[in-house]
Amino acid sequence: MTPDHTFDAVATAVAAHQHLPGALMPILHAVQDALGHIPADAVPSIAKALNLSTAEVHGVVTYYHHFRSAPAGRQVVQICRAESCQSMGGEQLWAHACVRLGLHGDHPGTTPDGAVTLEPVYCLGLCASSPAMVVDAKLHARMNIQKFDRLVAQAGSAA
Amino acid sequence: MIIYVPCDSAALAVGADEVALAVQAEADRRGLAIELRRNSSRGLFWLEPLVEVVTPAGRIAFGPVAEEDVASLFDAAWGASHPLHLGRPEDMPFLQKQERLTFARMGITRPLSLADYEAHEGFAGLRKALQLSPAEVVQQVLDSGLRGRGGAAFPAGIKWKTVAAAQAAQKYIVCNADEGDSGTYSDRMTMEGDPFMLIEGMAIAAVATGATQGYVYIRSEYPHAVATMRSAIELATAAGFLGEQMLGSAHSFHLHVRMAAGAYVCGEETAMLESLEGKRGIVRAKPPLPALSGLFGKPTVINNVITLASVPIILARGAAFYRNYGVGRSHGTLPIQLAGNILHGGLVEKAFGVTLRELMYDFGGGSASGRPIKAVQVGGPLGAYVPESQWDIPLDYEAYAAVGAVVGHGGIVVHDDRANMARLARYAMEFCAIESCGKCTPCRIGSTRGVEVIDRIRDGENRPQQVQLLRDLCDTMVHGSLCAMGGMTPFPVLSALNHYPQDFGLPV
Numbered sequence: 001m002t003p004d005h006t007f008d009a010v011a012t013a014v015a016a017h018q019h020l021p022g023a024l025m026p027i028l029h030a031v032q033d034a035l036g037h038i039p040a041d042a043v044p045s046i047a048k049a050l051n052l053s054t055a056e057v058h059g060v061v062t063y064y065h066h067f068r069s070a071p072a073g074r075q076v077v078q079i080c081r082a083e084s085c086q087s088m089g090g091e092q093l094w095a096h097a098c099v100r101l102g103l104h105g106d107h108p109g110t111t112p113d114g115a116v117t118l119e120p121v122y123c124l125g126l127c128a129s130s131p132a133m134v135v136d137a138k139l140h141a142r143m144n145i146q147k148f149d150r151l152v153a154q155a156g157s158a159a
Numbered sequence: 160m161i162i163y164v165p166c167d168s169a170a171l172a173v174g175a176d177e178v179a180l181a182v183q184a185e186a187d188r189r190g191l192a193i194e195l196r197r198n199s200s201r202g203l204f205w206l207e208p209l210v211e212v213v214t215p216a217g218r219i220a221f222g223p224v225a226e227e228d229v230a231s232l233f234d235a236a237w238g239a240s241h242p243l244h245l246g247r248p249e250d251m252p253f254l255q256k257q258e259r260l261t262f263a264r265m266g267i268t269r270p271l272s273l274a275d276y277e278a279h280e281g282f283a284g285l286r287k288a289l290q291l292s293p294a295e296v297v298q299q300v301l302d303s304g305l306r307g308r309g310g311a312a313f314p315a316g317i318k319w320k321t322v323a324a325a326q327a328a329q330k331y332i333v334c335n336a337d338e339g340d341s342g343t344y345s346d347r348m349t350m351e352g353d354p355f356m357l358i359e360g361m362a363i364a365a366v367a368t369g370a371t372q373g374y375v376y377i378r379s380e381y382p383h384a385v386a387t388m389r390s391a392i393e394l395a396t397a398a399g400f401l402g403e404q405m406l407g408s409a410h411s412f413h414l415h416v417r418m419a420a421g422a423y424v425c426g427e428e429t430a431m432l433e434s435l436e437g438k439r440g441i442v443r444a445k446p447p448l449p450a451l452s453g454l455f456g457k458p459t460v461i462n463n464v465i466t467l468a469s470v471p472i473i474l475a476r477g478a479a480f481y482r483n484y485g486v487g488r489s490h491g492t493l494p495i496q497l498a499g500n501i502l503h504g505g506l507v508e509k510a511f512g513v514t515l516r517e518l519m520y521d522f523g524g525g526s527a528s529g530r531p532i533k534a535v536q537v538g539g540p541l542g543a544y545v546p547e548s549q550w551d552i553p554l555d556y557e558a559y560a561a562v563g564a565v566v567g568h569g570g571i572v573v574h575d576d577r578a579n580m581a582r583l584a585r586y587a588m589e590f591c592a593i594e595s596c597g598k599c600t601p602c603r604i605g606s607t608r609g610v611e612v613i614d615r616i617r618d619g620e621n622r623p624q625q626v627q628l629l630r631d632l633c634d635t636m637v638h639g640s641l642c643a644m645g646g647m648t649p650f651p652v653l654s655a656l657n658h659y660p661q662d663f664g665l666p667v
Binding site: 021022023024025026028029050056059060063064065066067080082083084085086087088121122123124125126127128129130132137139140141142 | 347381418440455536570
């Protein structure tokens with residue numbers, strides 16, 4: 001990602017949302033939607049446009065789990081770790097995912113080859129069909145280890 | 160032939176889009192003219208994707224339908240001979256035993272069809288509200304006994320009355336759609352499946368209080384709900400149900416969707432206001448009440464999705480109609496969400512007074528694993544674990560409070576006998592540590608200390624002293640936290656400790 005891309009994405013997001021009351025969150029969403037994350041060098045220009053300090057914008061970006069300060073892997077896998085999914089084997093699914101991707105369960109992050117980012121998520125609202133997960137914005141419920149392997153194998157071959 | 164395939168997230172997550180494509184492709188291959196409609200979900204999630212065909216005898220359901228079943232369904236002419244044939248949905252016991260008021264349209268209509276909505280009593284409440292004075296609208300909500308369905312159970316009418324009486328150049332209606340509790344999905348179903356109902360409820364709140372701007376704050380984990388609400392607002396505005404001079408009246412109301420960003424604590428109303436204002440979602444001290452100084456410092460009605468969605472039928476049918484459901488001071492119905500280790504998980508709307516045992520066995524059919532049910536968490540991650548001795552208590556705010564439990568948002572997460580309650584208690588503290596906004600010490604630090612103390616109890620390190628320490632810590636969190644995040648995390652922890660001491664290595 002070149003700084004030009006960042007500059008353009010920020011300019012577009014600011015122009016589209018600057019007039020809104022409480023514009024910061026919509027702008028951050030727009031930047032992340034465009035770039036996949038919110039690069040550190042986007043923060044000062046967003047701050048300037050909204051007449052905020054860089055610290056204020058940085059504080060908001062880092063406060064919310066949804067916003068990324070660094071790019072994700074080519075595939076983003078989110079597994080629900082909340083109570084309902086726990087009651088249906090969600091933790092076993094999480095443990096399996098960590099082993100399969102070679103990631104640590106406490107701070108999973110992205111695989112070294114940049115193929116997959118694994119993240120916990122706390123409830124997808126699919127609690128009657130637990131366990132649930134997301135692969136690149138697509139929802140999957142009634143998950144099990146076999147289905148996980150199929151989806152992640154598909155994901156790997158598509159990348 | 161008309162064929163319905165739901166578009167609710169829970170149906171999509173088990174392949175509803177693929178089934179819809181297969182149905183269309185198979186019909187094309189056979190040269191059959193069909194009309195494929197994407198409806199909301201009836202909330203019988205173990206049967207999703209639940210496909211329905213329209214017949215002279217009504218809609219006939221089949222489920223759960225996989226892609227590979229589609230050809231055989233056509234072969235069987237969508238008849239009773241097919242093994243997935245379920246008959247008429249309304250004859251199924253799971254639905255027949257319910258009292259669907261708020262969820263009356265769910266699964267029946269198409270989410271973004273204004274015509275479907277109006278054909279099923281849609282906008283009758285708003286039309287009624289526009290014939291009344293604002294004070295009369297507030298009185299209807301007061302008389303209905305409707306209490307906040309988000310968890311706090313505060314009477315909605317009193318909030319509205321406070322905002323209506325406040326003098327300000329700008330007032331707001333904010334819908335808290337940051338449904339973050341595990342085991343809950345009724346807000347998601349409403350926004351994805353019947354978005355005009357929420358819009359109508361918010362418009363009525365605007366009429367009642369004089370607010371002209373509204374926000375729906377939706378969690379980022381619900382992208383389908385965000386998309387559907389945005390489309391629904393556009394459609395409703397274009398048709399005159401929102402915007403300047405709603406339905407030709409003197410009232411104007413402009414509604415906007417804002418996407419949250421994955422902070423559980425933003426379900427707390429003042430943290431949500433901070434987030435809407437573009438700040439970190441840090442809890443505010445109260446007072447001032449949001450009703451007097453809320454969004455951007457202006458008087459603001461903040462209600463949860465189901466609270467606002469319950470308003471249209473109250474206006475349409477009258478306060479007494481709604482009030483007559485329920486028990487004690489818990490009036491009306493609650494969309495209860497059966498979740499976790501349950502055979503028939505789904506949405507059960509019932510009047511207050513139903514028991515957990517009825518919900519889990521008569522509706523839910525027992526555990527999904529077939530093993531004995533050990534514990535049930537009612538009301539989300541901040542709700543108590545309810546042991547079997549309390550499963551016959553009527554679902555009622557006061558009756559639950561009397562045993563240290565909460566009804567909350569009506570989510571019911573079932574755990575079988577393999578659940579380790581000390582581990583779940585530890586998780587409650589861990590979740591609080593992850594999600595604490597950090598403003599107050601009992602929550603920010605207490606949650607981390609709580610994890611450590613529970614670890615020591617589990618390891619058998621000075622167990623009696625550590626249990627006392629955990630109780631003291633919980634006492635500090637309950638009484639010293641600024642909001643429910645720290646103040647209620649002890650509920651699941653202490654209920655696990657009190658009702659399942661053996662899981663902590665303690666004598667029963």
